[in-house]
Each structure stands twice: as structure tokens, then as C-alpha cells.
Amino acid sequence: MQYKNLAVNPVSVVLQLVGAKWKILIIQELLKKEMRFVELKNKIGCTAKVLTNCLKELEEDGLVVREEYEGLPPKVEYYLTDIGYTLRPVIDSMQKWGKEYKRLRKLMERTGCSLD
Secondary structure, three states, X not given: OOHHHOOOOHHHHHHHHHOXXXXXXXXXXHOOOOEEHHHHHHHHOOOHHHHXXXXXXXXXXXXXXXXXXXXXXXXXXXXXXXXXXXXXXXXXXXXXXXXXXXXXXXXXXXXXXXXX
């Protein structure tokens, strides 16, 4: 995505770049280590077509690098750029919030109370 096409609101920029479910899961996995296509596909559980499209967009946006290695069979790996790694605190916050939300919902269901 070109800079001129980015949203004005900073939260909207994040959603433009990684708001799709699969993109954020790809980034989450690539924060752990570089991965090959099939490995990523198996980890996040999406179709090859969806993964291909997401990886292309993440690459165009400067968040992911596709590295091709010569050899038989040819080898392709994906890893995060330096900009991609700056999403770590965002992912960490999402994980923390998701855990807390699940805990609160479980508590609500057990007690029959709302947490207003």
C-alpha cells in the first residue's frame, strides 16, 4: 500500500495493513521464526490461495520478506522486516487482552453476573 493511500486515523492504518484475520496470524507466527509456505499454512490453517494473497500484500506493505534460495527443490522462506517486528507489542497486547477477555467471560458464565 502506498503511503498516500493510508488512512488518516492511526488505528485505521493498522487495520488497513493487518486487520485481516490471517495477516495478523501470519505475523504472529513469523515473530517466532522464519518459515516456509507450507509450514505457515499448517500453523495458521488457511487455504493456499488466502495465504498467498496475504503474503503478497504483507510483502508489498513492507512487513514481510520472501527469500528464495537456489537448489533442488527450490526453497522459499518468509520472515518479517524490521518494520514487521515493530508489531510485536501490538500482538503481545492482543494476546494479553484476549486471555483476559476469555477469563472474564468464563467468570460471567459461572457467576451469572455481568461485569458492568
